[in-house]
Amino acid sequence: MPHTTWRKSSFSTDVGANCVELATSPDGIRIRESDQPDAVLRTTPATLRSFIRAVKAASLDHTH
Structure with a gap:
């Protein structure tokens, strides 16, 4: 399986684990x-x- 490079949202912080990440495939x-x-x-x-x-x-x- 090829390695996937994930990019974190610029609106996410390093505090906590609530980050949206995107990758192209x-x-x-x-x-x-x-x-x-x-x-x-x-x-x-x-x-x-x-x-x-x-x-x-x-x-x-x-x-809703």
Whole structure:
């Protein structure tokens, strides 16, 4: 299995284990939370861009 290089969010701190990490792979983008490194989500760059746009626009604020 190839080595995966994870990048931590610039908004995460070194205090605690609540960090969002991303990595690129041949099958798209991988996302994980540092306190649960074995739980990895996979998505495409286009889907991740759409999600980030929706978060920035507060489009998801009404969901629970």
